[in-house]
Amino acid sequence: xxxxxGHFALVMALCLAIAQSSIPLxxxxxxxxxxxxxxxxxxxxxxxxxLLAFVCLAxxxxxxxxxxxxxxxxxxxxxxxQYRISAVxxxxxxxxxxxxxxxxxxxxxxxxxxxxxxQDLLARVLSVMGMISIGFILFTLAxxxxxxxxxxxxxxxxxxxxxLQDPGLVIHPPMLYMGYVGFSVAFxxxxxxxxxxxxxxxxxxWSRPWANLAWVFLTIGIALGxxxxxxxxxxxxxxFWDPVENASFMPWLAGTALIHSLAVTEKRSTFKSWTILLxxxxxxxxxxxxxxxxxxxxxxxxxxxSDPARGVYILGFLAVVVGSSLTLYAWRAMRFxxxxxxxxxxxxxMLLVNNVLLIVAMLTILIGTLYPLFxxxxxxxxxxxxxxxxxAVFVPLMLPLVFMMALGPVAKWxxxxxxxxxxxxxxxxxxxxxxxxxxxxxxxxxxxxxTAVGIAAAAWVILSSIFAVVRLTHKxxxxxxxxxxxxxxxxxxxxxxxxxxxxxxxxIGVVFTSAFSEQAEQAVKVGEKISVAGYDFILxxxxxxxxxxYDAMRGSIRVEKEQQLLITLLPEKRIxxxxxxxxxxxxxxxxxxxxxxxxxxxxxxxxxxGLRVYYRPFIQWIWVGCLLMALGxxxxxxxxxxxxxxxxxxxxx
Amino acid sequence: MATKRKQxxxxxxxxxxxFAAATALALFAFQxxxxxxxxxxxxxxxxxxxxxxxxxxxxxxxxxxVRMPDGITTQFSLTDLQGHVGVQYTGLLPDLFREGxxxxxxxxxxxxxxxxxxxxxxxxxxNYMPPEVAEALKAxxxxxxxxxxxxxxx
Numbered sequence: 001x002x003x004x005x006g007h008f009a010l011v012m013a014l015c016l017a018i019a020q021s022s023i024p025l026x027x028x029x030x031x032x033x034x035x036x037x038x039x040x041x042x043x044x045x046x047x048x049x050x051l052l053a054f055v056c057l058a059x060x061x062x063x064x065x066x067x068x069x070x071x072x073x074x075x076x077x078x079x080x081x082q083y084r085i086s087a088v089x090x091x092x093x094x095x096x097x098x099x100x101x102x103x104x105x106x107x108x109x110x111x112x113x114x115x116x117x118x119q120d121l122l123a124r125v126l127s128v129m130g131m132i133s134i135g136f137i138l139f140t141l142a143x144x145x146x147x148x149x150x151x152x153x154x155x156x157x158x159x160x161x162x163x164l165q166d167p168g169l170v171i172h173p174p175m176l177y178m179g180y181v182g183f184s185v186a187f188x189x190x191x192x193x194x195x196x197x198x199x200x201x202x203x204x205x206w207s208r209p210w211a212n213l214a215w216v217f218l219t220i221g222i223a224l225g226x227x228x229x230x231x232x233x234x235x236x237x238x239x240f241w242d243p244v245e246n247a248s249f250m251p252w253l254a255g256t257a258l259i260h261s262l263a264v265t266e267k268r269s270t271f272k273s274w275t276i277l278l279x280x281x282x283x284x285x286x287x288x289x290x291x292x293x294x295x296x297x298x299x300x301x302x303x304x305x306s307d308p309a310r311g312v313y314i315l316g317f318l319a320v321v322v323g324s325s326l327t328l329y330a331w332r333a334m335r336f337x338x339x340x341x342x343x344x345x346x347x348x349x350m351l352l353v354n355n356v357l358l359i360v361a362m363l364t365i366l367i368g369t370l371y372p373l374f375x376x377x378x379x380x381x382x383x384x385x386x387x388x389x390x391x392a393v394f395v396p397l398m399l400p401l402v403f404m405m406a407l408g409p410v411a412k413w414x415x416x417x418x419x420x421x422x423x424x425x426x427x428x429x430x431x432x433x434x435x436x437x438x439x440x441x442x443x444x445x446x447x448x449x450x451t452a453v454g455i456a457a458a459a460w461v462i463l464s465s466i467f468a469v470v471r472l473t474h475k476x477x478x479x480x481x482x483x484x485x486x487x488x489x490x491x492x493x494x495x496x497x498x499x500x501x502x503x504x505x506x507x508i509g510v511v512f513t514s515a516f517s518e519q520a521e522q523a524v525k526v527g528e529k530i531s532v533a534g535y536d537f538i539l540x541x542x543x544x545x546x547x548x549x550y551d552a553m554r555g556s557i558r559v560e561k562e563q564q565l566l567i568t569l570l571p572e573k574r575i576x577x578x579x580x581x582x583x584x585x586x587x588x589x590x591x592x593x594x595x596x597x598x599x600x601x602x603x604x605x606x607x608x609x610g611l612r613v614y615y616r617p618f619i620q621w622i623w624v625g626c627l628l629m630a631l632g633x634x635x636x637x638x639x640x641x642x643x644x645x646x647x648x649x650x651x652x653x
Numbered sequence: 654m655a656t657k658r659k660q661x662x663x664x665x666x667x668x669x670x671x672f673a674a675a676t677a678l679a680l681f682a683f684q685x686x687x688x689x690x691x692x693x694x695x696x697x698x699x700x701x702x703x704x705x706x707x708x709x710x711x712x713x714x715x716x717x718x719v720r721m722p723d724g725i726t727t728q729f730s731l732t733d734l735q736g737h738v739g740v741q742y743t744g745l746l747p748d749l750f751r752e753g754x755x756x757x758x759x760x761x762x763x764x765x766x767x768x769x770x771x772x773x774x775x776x777x778x779x780n781y782m783p784p785e786v787a788e789a790l791k792a793x794x795x796x797x798x799x800x801x802x803x804x805x806x807x
Contacts, residue, residue, distance in 0.1 A: 234748075344663055352664065356671035363672075364679045371683075383689045384708060392682035397675070521744045523724025573748075582748040601745035604724040610745045 003068050006056025007147040010097075013049040013104070014137045016042045020107070020130030024123035028196075036119050039126035040111040046133065047108035050101045057097060057146050058088050067153035070094060070146045076159035076578050078549035086170040087160040092294060092310070093146035095173060099290070100136045102174070102181040103129070110185060110210070117206055124192035125185070132184055135317045143310050159549065159578035168228030176221030176248060180286040182214025183255060183279075190279035191325060194332045199276070204266040209637040211262055211279075212495075215255045216633035222248050223626035234584035234599045236519065236614035238622060241390040246369040247289035250362050254282040257358040259633075263492075264351050268413055271348075272336035274355070277329060284322045285362070291318055292369070343415040350408045357401045364393040402457045402507065405500055406464030410471060428463045435459035444516050444617075454511030462504035465497045495636025499629045506625025512618035519614045526607045533615035535596060536560045540568075542600070542609055550574040552585070555600045555609060559589065571600040595619050688759065694736035701762060709738060709768055710757040718752055731758070731768075742770040 020042035027035025057070075061084045066072040074087045074094070089098040107129040114122055140146070163169075189207035193199045225248065230238045239245065258278040264271045291314040342348035368385040375383065406428065411421055436456025440447040472493065473485035480488075518533040529538040540556040552574040559566045569587040576583065589596040594617040601610025690708045691699055701707060711731035718729040726743040729752075740758055750756060750773060760770035 338660075341660060344659075349663060349667070352667050353671075356667055360671045360675035364675055364682075367679055383687045385683070386686065386688055389682045389686035392686060393675075393678045396678060521725055584748055599745070604720065608724060610725055612745050 002056050002059055003065070003147040003149065006053045006060075007145065009049045009053040009056065010137065010141060010145075010147070013046045013053065013100075014134065014141065016046040016049065017104075017130045017133040017137055020046060021127045021134055022130075023127075024130075025127040028120040028123040028127075031120070033119060036123035039123045039130075042130070043104070043107040043111040043126050046130075047101075047104040050097075050104045050137075053147075054088070054097055054101050057094060058085055061085060061088055064157065065153075066155065066157050067149055067151070068146075069148045069150040072150050072154040072157045074157070074160050076157040076549060078577065079157075079160055079165075080548050082167075082170060083160055083165045086164070089173050090160050090164045090169075093140070093144040095177070096136065096140045096144050096294070097146050098174060099177050099181060100133060100140060102177045103133055103136060103184060105178075106182055106185050106210075107133070110188075114206065120196065121189075121192055121203070121206075124195055125188040128188035128191045129184055132188075132321070135321070139310075139313050139317065143313055157578075159576065162550070162574065162576040162579065162581050162583045163232060166228060166232050168224055168232065172221060172224040172228055175217055175224055179214055179216075179218025179221045179255075180248070180251065180289060182210070182217055183251060183258075183283045183286050185210040185214065186258065186279045187283035187325075190276045191328065193276060193336075194325075194328050197332060197335045199265075199272050199336050201266055201269060204262055204275075205642050207279075208259075208262045208266060209639070209642045211255070211259050212633050212637035215252070215259055216630045216637070218248065218252050218255060219626055219630040219633065222252060223623050223630070226626075227623050230619070231586060231588055234586050234612075236517075236586075236597050236599075236612075236616060238513070238619065241368075241387045243369050244293050246365050246390075247292040250365055250369075251282050251285040251289060253358050253362040253365070254278060254285055257355045257362075258282050260351050260354055260358075263496075264348055268340045268342070268348060270338035270340050270342070271352070272338060273329075273333040276333060276336070278355075278359075280322070280325045280329060281359075284318070284325075287314070287318045287321060291315055340414070342413070345416045345418045345421075347408060347411040347413045347416065350404055350411055354401060354404055354408065357397055357404075361394060361397045361401075364397070365390065368393070399453070399457065402461055402503075405461050405503065409468045409497065409500065410464070425464065425467075428460065428467055431463055432456045432460035440512075440515070446516075448515065451511055451515040454507060454515075458504045458507035458511065460504075461500055461507065465501040465504065468497050469494075490639050490641060492636045492639040492641065495632045495634070495639070497632070498635060499632025502625045502628025502630075502632060504625070505621050505628060509618045509621030509623075509625055513616055513622065516617045517615060519612070521601075521610070521612045523601075523604045523608055523610050530611060530613050532613050533594075534561060535566070535615065537569075537596075537598060537611070537613050539609065539611065542603075542607075545572070547574065549578065550576045550583075553600065553603075555598075555611070557587070557598050557611070559596055559598075567596075569596070569598045571598045573600045573602075590620060592620070593618060690757075692733040692736070693731055693738040694733050696738055697736060703762055703764065706759065706761055706771075708757055708759045709740070709770075710755070711738070712755050713750070713752050715752045728767075731756070738768050739766070740768045740770055742773050744773075746773055 020039060023042075024036050024039030027033070027038065057068075059065075060068045060071050061075050062081070064071070064075065064077050064084075066075075070091070070093045074091050075084055079087065087094070089095040107126060110122070110125060110129070114125075117125075186207055189203070189210070193203055222245075225245065226238045229240065230236070258275070261271050261275045261278055265275045291311065294310055294314060368389050371385050372383070406425060407421060410424060433456050436452040436454070436459060437447065439455050439459075440451050472489045473482060476482070476485040520530050520532050522530050524530060524539045526539055526541050529536045531537070536559070538558040538560065540558055542553055542555045545552050545554045552572040554570055554572045557569045557571070559569060567589045569589060571587040572585040574583040574585055575581070584599050584601075586597055586599040588598075594615060597614035597616055599612040601612060603609050688706060688708050690710060691701075693709065693711050696709065709731060711733045714730040714732050714737065718727060720727050723743075725745070726741065727746060728739060728741045731738050731740050740760075742758065742760075757774045758768065758770035759772040759774070760768055763769050
């Protein structure tokens with residue numbers, strides 16, 4: 001009964017989405033307030049029905065209802081409760097349901113928090129989101145209904161893929177989807193602007209925080225995915241340039257370009273049609289990401305579902321969305337004219353260069369990711385584009401971007417004197433170079449050109465962000481106290497500088513991890529040791545342990561530095577009882593300056609085991625940097641400027 | 654008006670130079686970093702030189718896996734049911750590496766025609782068959798000893 005209620009709720013949500021997509025739009029063009037008001041109520045109703053559907057599916061998992069095919073395929077009575085809940089989005093059907101739930105959650109939020117929006121803008125925004133919703137609910141119902149019954153019911157479920165039984169995977173997909181889908185709001189705002197032909201600074205103030213928040217979720221989602229890959233895949237790496245990772249990274253890069261371009265459009269009322277185009281691009285990339293992941297056309301360690309019918313559907317939907325929005329763009333974008341001017345050396349130009357670099361980086365990744373598909377289509381010999389390609393194109397593009405990250409925030413709008421700007425930053429530049437040369441030498445007694453450049457770049461970004469904070473109040477008069485002057489600075493500015501600072505921390509992590517990691521793979525007898533980076537890893541023994549739904553062999557490895565016991569690591573080799581998959585569960589000592597990582601291999605003889613040991617310096621800085629970036633995004637979205645509008649404008653709802 | 658035009662010029666110049674740089678970078682990187690995929694039977698005709706890095710895919714031949722005395726080096730044979738290639742790998746094998754399983758290895762040939770793998774990839778699903786391997790097997794005309802799940806279920 002419960003699954004049927006869920007199925008019914010899904011159908012109801014579809015009906016409401018159809019109403020949401022059409023009625024307010026007609027209302028907006030005929031200026032009918034009642035029809036426009038339908039947008040809000042249907043958006044709220046749609047969200048509630050999708051929530052109901054989601055709860056029904058989660059309930060089926062919790063009570064182990066194996067008469068539901070999807071539950072039978074992805075759960076098991078022995079599966080711990082938290083993984084039974086996360087199993088809801090552990091495979092294709094459920095993750096789609098999560099996708100549409102996230103989408104309607106964003107519409108819901110827009111409906112609730114945008115009371116001050118002009119009625120016709122809100123109506124158009126909600127109806128565009130309704131259209132996207134139709135596409136995805138229809139997709140779910142037609143090709144991937146999670147409520148399909150299994151008759152006769154299975155006695156026991158096939159269990160969740162052991163790789164997904166991990167805390168990182170409990171929150172990674174929801175975050176990532178919130179990010180992907182969140183850009184639908186910016187997209188809907190862009191389409192609404194194209195339809196109405198109006199794009200003023202009020203429009204930007206409304207759409208900016210939404211783009212910011214979507215970007216925050218995407219940042220956290222990607223970081224969590226990388227963290228999961230690091231400690232679950234057992235290879236000690238944090239980024240593999242895998243198609244599925246790239247699928248989430250492309251909208252991130254374009255989204256980063258978008259939030260910068262939105263800043264220019266708000267402050268200087270220029271880059272208007274570019275901002276609109278970016279909004280379309282970012283959401284299209286999110287859809288492309290969904291297509292790549294969900295269709296399984298690309299080989300990847302992460303993509304789990306593959307079904308041609310599904311791929312064709314999403315591809316068709318993608319074509320419709322991108323095609324129609326670009327057509328609309330080509331037809332209407334010329335209406336938006338810039339009202340301000342700028343010189344070659346100005347903040348505007350720097351942000352333009354930032355945008356071009358980000359988009360170009362995104363395109364090179366797009367080419368690399370889709371290349372195997374072209375090859376396939378053209379019947380060329382099979383090949384693969386791996387990490388070396390991506391590193392070769394990505395790093396050279398990021399260096400100038402990082403260089404600009406220090407200039408942009410302290411440059412003036414409209415016109416800047418290059419000499420003056422460089423003069424302001426020359427001490428920082430010198431300092432950054434010194435840090436780049438000295439820091440690796442001081443810590444590791446070793447340095448290379450690449451490492452020095454990388455660390456100098458990180459220092460450059462970090463120092464300039466701090467410098468920019470100091471400079472925020474340099475214009476204050478004698479009467480204002482320093483504290484007051486700082487309180488007056490808009491939050492968006494602090495958010496931006498915090499995010500840039502986070503980027504610097506991230507770069508430090510990346511550079512040190514890639515330059516000074518050490519590792520060893522070796523067979524060791526009980527009592528023997530492996531030495532890596534000054535640490536001794538002594539195998540004390542290996543014994544069986546029993547988990548809730550697996551049996552494991554657990555190794556006990558004593559880690560010593562200069563004969564001092566540091567920690568005992570307990571890596572496992574698990575065999576999950578249902579799927580009979582072997583799983584390496586690494587054991588990690590997490591430190592501020594380095595991680596020690598041990599994975600257990602196969603037994604060689606009775607008391608001799610293969611061990612894999614990694615020393616990963618500064619690796620946690622990568623994720624801390626990402627979190628700081630996300631935090632910066634949140635601080636920026638909270639800027640009072642975006643809410644003040646609500647108070648001054650009369651509410652006419 | 655002059656500044657307007659100048660502005661548009663800046664925009665266009667920055668865009669074009671950005672994309673030109675990217676194209677050059679991408680082409681250059683492609684040339685250097687593309688990895689080709691071969692099946693064991695294609696390998697004989699491919700005429701691969703010793704220092705060429707490529708990917709090799711096939712099924713691990715039953716009974717061919719031998720561990721060397723160092724405890725960490727493994728030798729095994731890969732087949733597409735037409736040709737065979739000996740493979741050597743030093744390091745811990747992925748969890749799902751086993752006889753009869755379809756895998757992809759990345760590495761180079763040595764002087765004796767042995768494929769020295771730097772990396773061995775096997776996916777975390779016992780039914781999984783790398784698509785390249787499946788295709789190579791089909792091309793070689795063999796029957797599948799391992800069933801490939803049609804769709805779904807993770």
